[in-house]
Amino acid sequence: MQTRFPILFPTVLVIMCAAAIAGVLWGTADISWSDRFAILMQRDDAPRGLSLIVWQWRVPRVLAVALIGAGLALAGALMQTALRNPMADPYLMGLSSGASAAAVAAIIWLPSYLTDFFGVPLIAFLGAALAFLMTLGLSQHRGQAMDPLVVILAGVAVSLMFQSLTAFFLYVGDPHATRSAIGWLMGTAAGTEWNEVPLLAIAVVVIAFLFMAKSNALDATLLGEERAQALGIRTNRLRMMIFFATVLLTGLAVSVAGIVGFVGLIVPHMARLLIGARHRVLLPMTMVLGATVLIAVDLLCRTLLAPEELPLGVLLALFAAPPFIFILRGLRRAG
Amino acid sequence: MPVEPALSLDNVAVNVAGKAYVRNVSLTVPKGEVHGLLGPNGAGKTTLLRCLYRAADVTSGRVHAQGKEITDYTHQEWAKTVGALVQSSGLLAGLTPRDIVEIGLSVLDLPAHEYATRCDEALSLVGLADKQHQSAGALSGGELQRCYFAQLLACDPDIYVLDEPTNHLDLHYQLVLLDEVKRRGRTVLMTIHDLNLAARYCDRVYLMSEGEILAQGAALDVLTRDNLIKHYAVDGQFVGKALELAGPILGQLDQLETD
Numbered sequence: 001m002q003t004r005f006p007i008l009f010p011t012v013l014v015i016m017c018a019a020a021i022a023g024v025l026w027g028t029a030d031i032s033w034s035d036r037f038a039i040l041m042q043r044d045d046a047p048r049g050l051s052l053i054v055w056q057w058r059v060p061r062v063l064a065v066a067l068i069g070a071g072l073a074l075a076g077a078l079m080q081t082a083l084r085n086p087m088a089d090p091y092l093m094g095l096s097s098g099a100s101a102a103a104v105a106a107i108i109w110l111p112s113y114l115t116d117f118f119g120v121p122l123i124a125f126l127g128a129a130l131a132f133l134m135t136l137g138l139s140q141h142r143g144q145a146m147d148p149l150v151v152i153l154a155g156v157a158v159s160l161m162f163q164s165l166t167a168f169f170l171y172v173g174d175p176h177a178t179r180s181a182i183g184w185l186m187g188t189a190a191g192t193e194w195n196e197v198p199l200l201a202i203a204v205v206v207i208a209f210l211f212m213a214k215s216n217a218l219d220a221t222l223l224g225e226e227r228a229q230a231l232g233i234r235t236n237r238l239r240m241m242i243f244f245a246t247v248l249l250t251g252l253a254v255s256v257a258g259i260v261g262f263v264g265l266i267v268p269h270m271a272r273l274l275i276g277a278r279h280r281v282l283l284p285m286t287m288v289l290g291a292t293v294l295i296a297v298d299l300l301c302r303t304l305l306a307p308e309e310l311p312l313g314v315l316l317a318l319f320a321a322p323p324f325i326f327i328l329r330g331l332r333r334a335g
Numbered sequence: 336m337p338v339e340p341a342l343s344l345d346n347v348a349v350n351v352a353g354k355a356y357v358r359n360v361s362l363t364v365p366k367g368e369v370h371g372l373l374g375p376n377g378a379g380k381t382t383l384l385r386c387l388y389r390a391a392d393v394t395s396g397r398v399h400a401q402g403k404e405i406t407d408y409t410h411q412e413w414a415k416t417v418g419a420l421v422q423s424s425g426l427l428a429g430l431t432p433r434d435i436v437e438i439g440l441s442v443l444d445l446p447a448h449e450y451a452t453r454c455d456e457a458l459s460l461v462g463l464a465d466k467q468h469q470s471a472g473a474l475s476g477g478e479l480q481r482c483y484f485a486q487l488l489a490c491d492p493d494i495y496v497l498d499e500p501t502n503h504l505d506l507h508y509q510l511v512l513l514d515e516v517k518r519r520g521r522t523v524l525m526t527i528h529d530l531n532l533a534a535r536y537c538d539r540v541y542l543m544s545e546g547e548i549l550a551q552g553a554a555l556d557v558l559t560r561d562n563l564i565k566h567y568a569v570d571g572q573f574v575g576k577a578l579e580l581a582g583p584i585l586g587q588l589d590q591l592e593t594d
Contacts (some may be wrong), residue, residue: 084426216441222430223438224423227483230388230496231442232414277429 005281008274012285016066016292023062023299028306029053056194064192065298065312066291067200068257069267071249073290074208077265077271077282081218082242083148084225087266090250094131094158096261099254100185101162101169102127107181108173120184121196121255126161128251134158136243137295146236148225172223186311187258189298195254203252207245208287215237215279222277260312262320263290270323341366341522342417342494347396349382349546356382358546359396362524364494364539369516369523371533373557375567376542380498381422381525383543385523387496389418390588400494414442418492420483420500432458432474432482433467439486457489460515462508476503484512499523501532530558542566565585 015159019076031050036044038125039054075090083092103124115123137148138154166185170178211218217238220228228235253260271286294312297319301310342364349357357379364370372380385391386398389410398405400416408416418439422428427435436454445453451475460483466474474482480503493517501509509529513536516523527533533540534554542550542557544566550557563569 080426086426086428112365216438219434219438219441221425222423222434223435224425226388226390226421226423227425229390229410230414230419230421231439232409232411234410272429276431276434277427278434282429 001035002276002278002281005275005285009222009281009285009288012288012292016288016295018300019292019295020062020066023065023295024054026299027053027058027302028309060194060197061189061192061298062295063197064200064256065189065294067197067204067288068175068189068253068260069201069263069292069294070287071204071207071290072253072260072264073267073271073286074204074211074283075246075249076290077268077279077286078211078218079246079264080244080268081221081279082239083151084222085148085152086150086269087265089261090246090253091259091261091264093135093155093246094162095128095250096254096259097162097166098131098134099128099251100259101165102130103184103258104166104169104173104181107184108169108177124258125251125255128254129247131158131162131309132243132247141201146239150165169265183311184258187260187316188301188309188311189257190309192256200252200256203248204287207249208283210241211245212280212283214241215283217289219277257312262314262324263294264317266320266324267293271305340364341401342524343399345397345399347383347386347398348394349379349386349391350351350394351382351391357386357545360543360546360548361396362541362551364522364524366522367520368538369525370542370556371537372524372543373524373528373530373533373540377545378542378543379546382546383548384419384421384496384498384524387417388421389413411442414492416492417489417494417496418487418490419437419496419498419536420487421498422502431468432463432471432478432485435471435482436486436489439490443490444509453489453491454558457485459486461485461512475504478507480504481508481512488515491519491521493521495521495523495525497523497527499526499528501527501529518585530554530563534558 029050035050038074039051072090079088079090079092080086103120106123126249135151135154135158138157139151170181217233220231220233221235221238225235267290268286271282271289275281275285297312297315301312301315304310340363344360344362347357347360348355360383372383374380381546382391386393405413415591435452440450440453461484463478463481463485471482490546500513504512509532513532517536538552539552540554540557542562549566550562
């Protein structure tokens with residue numbers, strides 16, 4: 001299947017670029033074609049207000065959702081490999097619940113000067129990191145090798161704990177703050193600024209190159225723990241690298257756009273169906289597909305009910321469920 | 336001239352979570368010989384092999400391969416010298432049998448043309464050439480075992496460590512693949528439950544029970560009626576019948592092959 005890569009990868013790359021251009025050209029504000037052209041070329045006759053919308057608002061937003069889509073899909077693919085579980089996703093180790101509980105607590109409970117000083121993104125990142133450390137702590141057993149199944153169960157336990165905390169905060173919180181917290185929970189890229197892009201870009205690019213260089217070891221991991229070890233792979237070390245990369249990618253994604261589900265679970269499966277499971281083709285394909293999906297969904301969120309914006313989570317779940325069922329059927333056929 | 340030992344274990348003990356699984360095992364496999372670890376379930380055979388493909392650490396004792404201690408090898412160097420066929424389940428969605436063989440070969444830094452040749456040869460040897468681009472997840476248990484056999488044969492390390500190599504294989508492939516291993520003249524240490532196959536292929540066998548080697552020597556000297564009754568706890572009459580049957584059957588197969 002990897003032989004399809006030279007054709008499919010450039011195709012998806014072109015679709016991604018087209019989606020990104022569409023994401024910049026269309027949005028809640030209606031701009032005429034002549035103005036769009038003037039703005040993109042940065043000509044002097046471009047209307048200042050609209051130019052500001054495109055360059056200060058839409059471009060960083062499209063870049064951010066592309067990086068978040070790529071990063072979450074990459075993290076999902078790596079987690080599925082690390083745990084050899086097709087249901088694994090970037091949030092598996094309690095990251096989303098930890099981030100949510102921390103963010104909701106900050107939005108509802110913390111005095112606004114504290115929330116403003118630290119910022120909800122940083123607080124959410126710390127929540128994700130805390131949940132990760134708890135899951136990791138629960139998964140370790142007296143220096144023995146880590147059992148993927150125990151990691152998954154520990155992640156479920158930590159998730160449930162933070163979910164009930166989040167529910168409690170929402171239940172007892174002031175209704176106005178609660179609405180703003182729910183908006184955050186559903187994920188949105190609205191209000192993304194240029195200064196949020198570089199850190200995301202660096203993390204995604206560095207982690208992608210790091211694991212591309214380890215694609216042989218990742219391939220071997222798919223064959224099973226002991227088979228990989230017999231091929232000279234230090235599986236525990238590789239798995240810890242994957243976990244830390246996932247925390248970084250997911251934590252950053254969550255801090256910029258809140259909880260964006262499904263991309264990390266489904267996109268890696270889409271990529272596997274298209275070009276197979278060898279990581280040197282799977283990882284780039286997964287990232288470009290993840291970016292494409294999220295750019296497209298974000299564009300729909302902005303335009304479907306314009307001038308109102310839908311949260312990313314609402315449309316993602318709607319569009320992700322049918323392909324997910326299709327993919328599950330494909331996986332069953334593939335055994 | 337003494338034969339050069341390719342693989343040697345000296346007083347090896349393995350404890351897992353405080354429990355002793357292997358106690359003071361010493362054995363030496365000379366270059367080019369096939370040695371078999373026999374014994375009932377839970378005897379410590381697989382635990383011992385796990386140390387040899389570095390899935391477990393030796394608690395005490397020493398392991399040498401080609402005169403160099405295991406700890407002096409990096410994991411990758413070790414994998415190039417000691418190749419293993421192991422029991423372990425993976426996530427095979429999106430992989431083909433050819434992928435599986437290639438993944439094994441990626442351990443060795445081979446030039447591209449040799450990579451492809453070795454893959455082709457190994458896959459046709461195990462009878463999977465026509466299925467090499469199908470989904471590995473759809474293979475039967477026996478086909479998958481042949482696929483992993485192909486991976487090992489393609490890598491063709493100096494030392495083979497085989498954990499129940501005939502698992503899921505039909506009689507034809509049990510004989511074809513073990514014959515191929517023997518033909519290559521590599522150093523082999525394997526666990527095997529089929530005593531007939533052990534007698535046929537092993538230059539020397541070790542009978543293990545409760546983590547210790549209780550008897551060792553040529554297969555026919557170790558696989559005595561008394562030893563089998565004692566360590567496998569089976570009915571004496573049955574063992575007698577099995578041993579009696581095994582001789583003629585294997586003899587007939589040899590006859591068929593020479594024909």
